Amino acid sequence: MKSNRLGWGFLSPTLIILAITGFLPFLYVVYIGFFDWNIFAAQKGLVYTGANNYRRLVFDADFLRSLWYTIKFTFWAVSSELILGFALAQLLTKDFPGKTFFRIIHALPLMIAPIAVGALWRLLVIPGFGPIWYVLEEWFGIEYRIGASTSQAFITTVLMDIWHWTPFVTLTMLAGLTSVPKDPVESAMVDGANQWQVYRYITIPMMMPIILTTVFIRIMDALRIVDEVYMLTGGGPGDATRYIGLHIFRVVFPKTDYGYGSATSLLTLYFTIVFCWLLFVAISTSQKNS
Amino acid sequence: MAKTTSKKTLNWIGTYLVWIVATLVVIIPIYWMFIVSARSRVEMFGAPSLIQTTFFAENYTKPLLNPTFQRYMINSVIIATSNAVLVAVLALIATYALSRWRLPGADNIFFWTITNRMAPPAAFLLPLFLMYTRIFKFGEWTLFDTRLGLILLYCVFNLPFAIWLMKGIMDGIPKELDEAAMVDGAGTWSILLRIIAPLSAPGLAITAILSWVFAWNEYLFAASLTSVEARTITTGLAEFVTVTGTNWGEMAAVAMLALLPALLFLSFVQKYIVMGLTFGAVKE
Amino acid sequence: MDTIMDNTPQTEETPAEFAVAPPHKTRPGFLPIDTNTFDRCFISVVCFVAIHLLWMRFIESFIPLVMATVISLVLAVIIVRWG
Numbered sequence: 001m002k003s004n005r006l007g008w009g010f011l012s013p014t015l016i017i018l019a020i021t022g023f024l025p026f027l028y029v030v031y032i033g034f035f036d037w038n039i040f041a042a043q044k045g046l047v048y049t050g051a052n053n054y055r056r057l058v059f060d061a062d063f064l065r066s067l068w069y070t071i072k073f074t075f076w077a078v079s080s081e082l083i084l085g086f087a088l089a090q091l092l093t094k095d096f097p098g099k100t101f102f103r104i105i106h107a108l109p110l111m112i113a114p115i116a117v118g119a120l121w122r123l124l125v126i127p128g129f130g131p132i133w134y135v136l137e138e139w140f141g142i143e144y145r146i147g148a149s150t151s152q153a154f155i156t157t158v159l160m161d162i163w164h165w166t167p168f169v170t171l172t173m174l175a176g177l178t179s180v181p182k183d184p185v186e187s188a189m190v191d192g193a194n195q196w197q198v199y200r201y202i203t204i205p206m207m208m209p210i211i212l213t214t215v216f217i218r219i220m221d222a223l224r225i226v227d228e229v230y231m232l233t234g235g236g237p238g239d240a241t242r243y244i245g246l247h248i249f250r251v252v253f254p255k256t257d258y259g260y261g262s263a264t265s266l267l268t269l270y271f272t273i274v275f276c277w278l279l280f281v282a283i284s285t286s287q288k289n290s
Numbered sequence: 291m292a293k294t295t296s297k298k299t300l301n302w303i304g305t306y307l308v309w310i311v312a313t314l315v316v317i318i319p320i321y322w323m324f325i326v327s328a329r330s331r332v333e334m335f336g337a338p339s340l341i342q343t344t345f346f347a348e349n350y351t352k353p354l355l356n357p358t359f360q361r362y363m364i365n366s367v368i369i370a371t372s373n374a375v376l377v378a379v380l381a382l383i384a385t386y387a388l389s390r391w392r393l394p395g396a397d398n399i400f401f402w403t404i405t406n407r408m409a410p411p412a413a414f415l416l417p418l419f420l421m422y423t424r425i426f427k428f429g430e431w432t433l434f435d436t437r438l439g440l441i442l443l444y445c446v447f448n449l450p451f452a453i454w455l456m457k458g459i460m461d462g463i464p465k466e467l468d469e470a471a472m473v474d475g476a477g478t479w480s481i482l483l484r485i486i487a488p489l490s491a492p493g494l495a496i497t498a499i500l501s502w503v504f505a506w507n508e509y510l511f512a513a514s515l516t517s518v519e520a521r522t523i524t525t526g527l528a529e530f531v532t533v534t535g536t537n538w539g540e541m542a543a544v545a546m547l548a549l550l551p552a553l554l555f556l557s558f559v560q561k562y563i564v565m566g567l568t569f570g571a572v573k574e
Numbered sequence: 575m576d577t578i579m580d581n582t583p584q585t586e587e588t589p590a591e592f593a594v595a596p597p598h599k600t601r602p603g604f605l606p607i608d609t610n611t612f613d614r615c616f617i618s619v620v621c622f623v624a625i626h627l628l629w630m631r632f633i634e635s636f637i638p639l640v641m642a643t644v645i646s647l648v649l650a651v652i653i654v655r656w657g
Binding site for chain 2: 004006007008009010011013014015017018020021022023024025026028029032088091092094096098102103104105106107108109110111112113114115116119120121122123124126128129130131134163167168171172175213214217220223224226227230231234244245246248249252253258261262265266268269272273276
């Protein structure tokens with residue numbers, strides 16, 4: 001009765017736009033990755049070089065270091081957010097007056113522009129008038145300079161990410177906790193299980209799909225962090241907080257070495273996809289088991 | 291009995307205490323930025339105080355009266371609004387097609403739209419830049435540094451979650467309504483406009499608002515795919531750090547302007563933010 | 575505004591995102607998970623790239639890259655056929 005042609009017609013604008021801005025660039029980057037293309041070089045056009053760009057890339061210490069920083073950052077940020085978010089969500093499951101108010105306020109960082117989050121944090125840590133700087137320096141006597149100390153800069157970016165994204169984890173965990181049925185928990189309590197055992201054997205296994213989904217999305221987003229860190233530290237001091245997205249944005253992109261840049265982009269994409277795919281497999285396996 | 295009551299009270303106090311602390315942790319940085327934006331350069335330094343009685347309006351008026359910055363603001367509003375409208379319309383008709391037709395391969399398409407959102411944007415900077423400057427070129431005109439370029443691009447980030455959100459809503463609208471209207475002789479377009487669109491209006495509004503906010507917030511592509519004409523407020527904010535560097539009061543004021551929409555829309559969409567960020571995988 | 579939530583299908587237990595993974599026929603093989611053809615091709619490509627990258631980094635000074643290609647292709651055939 002209904003022709004499929006009309007259905008495709010409704011779908012086609014979406015597909016065309018996604019193809020132009022999503023799929024085509026992917027094919028293009030794969031293609032250019034095999035060429036030498038530098039508009040300021042003697043030879044202006046594309047020169048086929050086979051895998052030379054990738055050969056250079058696997059020995060590129062800057063690139064590999066920024067990959068390693070990204071993984072380190074992702075690990076610390078996401079694991080802290082999970083623990084904090086879970087604890088906070090646990091406290092929100094109870095009904096108490098003002099709960100809605102707290103929840104609304106808590107969702108605020110999720111809506112703020114990442115670049116503004118960076119600005120926000122920069123204002124907190126500027127030597128001279130930032131409150132965090134003041135407290136650490138005056139009350140605890142710690143010399144706090146994110147422009148000079150690599151470890152402090154790293155910790156500050158992690159803290160900023162925690163500030164920005166813990167609310168997200170809290171809210172998803174809350175959705176998970178409220179969907180856990182009460183009966184098994186209560187009967188386990190009657191049988192004399194303690195709080196820890198209830199978590200270990202009932203709550204967490206039941207929430208596993210949501211926990212993994214949250215981890216998945218958080219890792220994806222942490223791996224591609226750019227704006228906040230750019231605003232807070234600019235990737236410095238040195239390259240201590242130059243995470244992979246920032247590396248492409250600040251170092252690779254401004255150079256006109258398009259072939260090498262494409263190879264870098266593609267390899268970043270490759271690592272992200274493999275990482276996410278492994279997580280994805282873990283999620284679907286755990287879903288099948290539960 | 292009395293013991294359990296006191297334990298309960300303690301529990302309550304504990305919960306409140308933790309939540310008040312958590313709320314303060316969220317609020318104070320934003321409040322601090324507001325205070326900085328209300329201070330002149332002289333007031334800023336010294337022991338940080340959280341109390342501010344004067345308001346140094348120049349921090350706000352100077353950027354707002356600056357024609358370059360005005361253009362940034364206007365660009366941001368135009369880009370975010372057009373993107374929101376475009377995303378809402380596309381998501382409406384796309385999910386209508388996905389939910390009412392049995393299209394071969396539609397499940398794969400559905401899945402593919404999501405993978406678009408998962409890729410790291412930085413990896414697409416260079417190819418998009420090259421495509422915008424070299425491939426989409428008609429005579430002198432390129433997509434580079436145009437509002438249209440950014441509007442189309444932001445669809446990649448916003449359409450996946452919009453399709454997710456709208457698909458659930460679309461599947462919830464009973465098919466009998468369509469069929470009844472069809473029996474009455476209504477065409478597909480009039481069904482879409484008269485029945486489907488009004489029924490999914492609340493969902494469309496949420497989709498549009500979230501798309502609007504995400505488009506407003508975007509920085510990376512706005513900075514790399516524009517140079518002069520189509521710059522947005524987020525790039526304007528970043529320029530404060532790289533160019534002037536030290537004018538913190540003005541930077542704070544611009545940052546306040548950049549996060550204003552978040553504050554305005556928060557109470558409307560706070561229930562749906564999580565759904566938007568997880569493409570509907572997690573609902574509250 | 576709240577009414578639209580009542581219409582949406584309840585997907586709290588299984589996140590919808592992963593429920594839509596294309597429902598192709600999967601079968602067990604020597605790989606630790608059940609896979610369909612697309613999965614096996616994907617795994618082959620991932621291995622292909624990984625082998626080449628590692629080869630270029632560590633082994634290419636001794637053995638040319640062609641060997642990596644041969645090994646990867648053999649591995650790809652094995653994965654697609656029996657994985």
